[in-house]
Amino acid sequence: MNLFRPLRLLALTMLLAVANTALAADPDVEAITRDVARPAVLRGAFNQEKQVAGFRNPLRSQGTFVVARERGVIWSTLEPFPSELVITAERILSRQRDGSTRVELDAREQPAMRSVNAILFALMSGDVQALSSQFTVQARRDGNTWILALAPKSPMLAKAFTSLELRGDRYVRQVTIVEASNDRTLITFSGLRETPAVLSADEAARLE
Template sequence: MLIKNSFFAAVLMILSFSAQSVTLADVQQKLTAHSLLRGQFTQTKTMQMFNQPLVSKGKFLLHQDQGLLWKQVDPFSVSLVLVKDKLSQQFAEQAPEVIAAKDNPMVFYFTHLFLSLFKGDVDGLTDQFEMKLSEKGDNWLLLLTPREAPLNKVFANISIEGSDFIDVLVLSELSGDISEIKFAQQQTTPKTLSEEEQRAFQF
């Protein structure tokens, strides 16, 4: 009787674990649940040619319809604004440089890949990556392996870890260079853009 009870208990535990396992649909639902997200980031880039990693910090704003504001403040000021068909880049107080998708399609291929990763656009990534989803403690972990060029000529893999939001994004290149971006203090309020934020998207 003890063996039989133990067997059924084990089966129930397995079924319970399977029922609770996160799915790609769950991840996409979590990451697209809010139309606006603000937060801070720390990016650490480890490069084969340097002994010390390059660390940069700043803040970001992701709007599901408008695009992405990415403002690095340390070690120097750089502002990036990515919308559907244009990219604006500004160093310190210099005039911003605007690049259109039609003028540099390869740049937009990679910038919109990053935006898709950040927005949790799982459906949009399926054709480009083999996906392996697992659980890491209370978090989910999504490992992306590129299927074909140009991605498989640059990246070995990309991993995304998070819960309700993305906490860590790691891009591992074939060269051995690794970029790790950690996100913090993420919040979904206020739910509307300020006048300054609206102006940033209008270029």
């Protein structure tokens, strides 16, 4: 189970349609924007729990990720079943544990997906300005933790998502996604690190 299923990615591509929209002068939002780190490369681990409406037990998965600014995202699920999703400006590629690969989306066929990696940066790095283009953003503080509550502005996004919530400090530590179907996904990030600040040869090759 991956965080960013291809059908959801198609909806998410609308997030940055007006990415340069200026924000209102909200002191809390401005403070969060200053506080959040924007490294060239960010690595870490994730734990994901998805509660599907009508089912008692949540679906759980965990793994690691690499976010490389201007290159893409490697989202590697380790449990319960190994798989990998590689997202670049040109395509979304899934790789299964038997080594087989499949192109989920191609920019030549879906030009709008060129903004997908920027969307992921926005979600995982707390890029409030980018997120605010398609979401109403409410910011608040809980001690040293900032919280961003996002409500979709467009009817298209509202068909996919009811709300998103980001919590963090220097980094985004937790993302909660509530879908229109009432399915709820909680992703917790840990072990976040900015070093090494460049991709390894293997990581770079996977993002080609």
